[in-house]
Amino acid sequence: MTITVAGNKKEVADNLTVAQLIADENVETPQYVTVTINDDFVQSGTFEETVLKDGDVVEFLYFMGGGQ
Amino acid sequence: MIKLLKTDYEKIVAHAEKELPNEACGLIGGTINGDSKEIKKVYLLTNIDHSNEHFSLDPKEQLAAIKDMRQNGLVPLGNWHSHPESPSRPSDEDKRLAYDSKASYMILSLMDRQNPVLNSFKITGDTAEKEELVIE
Numbered sequence: 164m165t166i167t168v169a170g171n172k173k174e175v176a177d178n179l180t181v182a183q184l185i186a187d188e189n190v191e192t193p194q195y196v197t198v199t200i201n202d203d204f205v206q207s208g209t210f211e212e213t214v215l216k217d218g219d220v221v222e223f224l225y226f227m228g229g230g231q
Numbered sequence: 232m233i234k235l236l237k238t239d240y241e242k243i244v245a246h247a248e249k250e251l252p253n254e255a256c257g258l259i260g261g262t263i264n265g266d267s268k269e270i271k272k273v274y275l276l277t278n279i280d281h282s283n284e285h286f287s288l289d290p291k292e293q294l295a296a297i298k299d300m301r302q303n304g305l306v307p308l309g310n311w312h313s314h315p316e317s318p319s320r321p322s323d324e325d326k327r328l329a330y331d332s333k334a335s336y337m338i339l340s341l342m343d344r345q346n347p348v349l350n351s352f353k354i355t356g357d358t359a360e361k362e363e364l365v366i367e
Contacts, residue, residue, distance in 0.1 A: 170301045192330040197290050204290065223292055228280070228287035229325035231254065231314040 166216035171183040175215070184221065195226040232363040233268040233308070233335050235259075235350050240366045244347050246275045247313035247339050254278055254286040256312040258293065259323060260300035260335065268308050268335060272300070278312075284326070286312045309335035309351075316341075321349040321359040329354035 164177050168188065175184070181200075185193050198205040198213075199222045205213050215221065247255040258274040274296040277289040289309065300307060309331075314322075315343040319340035321329070329336055332355040351364045 165354070168325050179323060194326075195330050199294055222294060222297065224290055224297070225330055226259075226287070226328070227256075227310050228285065228292070229322065229328050230282075230285035231317040 164215075165228065166215055166218070167220040170182060177217075179215050180211060180224060181205055181213040181221075184215065185210065188223070192225070197224040197226065198222070199224065220226075232365060233265065233270065234365045234367065235349075237269045237366055239270060239273040240349060241274070242273055243311060243337075243339055243349070247315075247341060247347075248344075250278065250313070251313050251341065252283045252315055253281055254283060254315060255339075256286040256288055256310065258288070258296045258310050259308045259335065260296070260303070260305035261308050263306060263308070270308060271305050272297075272303065276347075283315050308323075308345075309337065311337035311339065311345075311349075312341045313341055319350040321352055321354055323357075326354050326357050327358060328354070337359060 165172055166175055169208050181198050190196055256278050257276045259270045261269045261271040274290045278286040279289050280287050319338045335351045336354055337351045351362045352359045353362055
């Protein structure tokens with residue numbers, strides 16, 4: 164199936180989960196990653212069971228914060 | 232080296248002053264040419280912590296900014312935030328939460344309200360290195 168990740172179309176295996184995609188994409192610091200699918204935020208803790216569908220548009224957002 | 236337009240610098244300062252006493256924050260998008268980065272657009276985001284000691288970018292606004300950068304042919308260069316009461320240097324928390332060693336982390340100090348100080352840093356682990364910032 165074809166999905167779009169960070170603006171780039173790519174072929175991936177059917178029934179790929181968000182967790183598998185994070186691993187495949189070699190995401191740095193996955194503990195700080197928020198994922199959206201078709202602009203909906205995926206609840207953290209559900210990456211293992213969230214299955215991607217053909218045509219999904221996925222974005223990885225990295226937590227950004229700090230303090231003085 | 233990282234370049235910032237004076238008008239964008241003024242935009243950051245104005246937003247940070249408006250958000251006082253809380254920290255203000257945002258993203259920077261632009262282009263990269265070798266070791267040189269040029270900021271083409273500054274994004275003013277909501278600090279969802281609404282705190283004078285911490286900041287977290289609003290994820291929805293972050294998503295919108297990333298999409299806007301992509302539509303405009305820009306790449307994410309890093310982020311900026313203000314320190315209302317402390318110097319323009321990364322705190323321990325800033326370093327701990329800096330995940331990307333290639334990103335530019337800009338910090339605006341408003342400690343001296345009449346003389347804001349903006350610096351840009353590269354952060355690797357617990358080491359922060361100031362990078363040359365050109366405002367023109």
